[in-house]
Amino acid sequence: MGITIQEASRVSGLSTHTLRYYEQIGLIHEVGRDTGGRRSYTQPDLEWLDFLTKLRTTGMSIAEMCRYAELRRQGPATAAERRRMLEVHRERVLERIAQLGEDLAVIDYKIDLYHTMEKS
């Protein structure tokens, strides 16, 4: 019914180690097991992993992701709180992008200086 940890690793881009680690700390809840006790990842699992990865790459800490995952497990009653978490995170990402843009401008300026130096 689901796919193996190897395939889930390939699809999600996370190592099998990381997949087990995420499960252990409660980021992915109760991944199903086949008859031999092996993990079996479903489509919803993979979609959740995908979203988790986006939170990670945008700089959310594992601890905060755990908090979000826990709220999610508690069901629809926590929807508003989860939304607020995402909104707070969204602001952080916007700030980060703005900061990167500023710093990039300085780096560009430096590169230009080097070009000028090399030509003269």
Added chain:
Amino acid sequence: MGITIQEASRVSGLSTHTLRYYEQIGLIHEVGRDTGGRRSYTQPDLEWLDFLTKLRTTGMSIAEMCRYAELRRQGPATAAERRRMLEVHRERVLERIAQLGEDLAVIDYKIDLYHTMEKS
């Protein structure tokens, strides 16, 4: 002539610990000392720290910054190599910004979903 490590910390936004650490690993070369052997930071030191901080916040590793600092110490002959390092880094930053933008769109979409959920 220069300022104390406390003042340099305030101006640069780096802790005194970090300033000493950066010096120890060779990121800032030969910070001057006063008669009592205390560090004395000059304006060029502070400008260099500022640039280092921009490299850091844009994700350059300490190891790569050390490499850049070493080239800088070797003088103008290494200018082209330093420029190339910055150009490579620049590409990484651009990619990072693009990635953040994409992920942000997904987060925005999720926030929207929550709004819809809450209204219905």
Added chain:
DNA sequence: GCTTGACTTGAAGTGCACTCGAAGGTGCAG
């Protein structure tokens, strides 16, 4: 039936970038 390779678990280890602690030196206020 036996080997091979991928799976399971829990615990220990790694790398990065700091961050802190210990032990001692310096300079100024009272």
Added chain:
DNA sequence: CTGCACCTTCGAGTGCACTTCAAGTCAAGC
């Protein structure tokens, strides 16, 4: 002259996010 804050060096410690290890289990191919 004494206390006190702040400086020095060097080495050890911390937190995060994995990553690897050790020891054992299971299914498929020869």
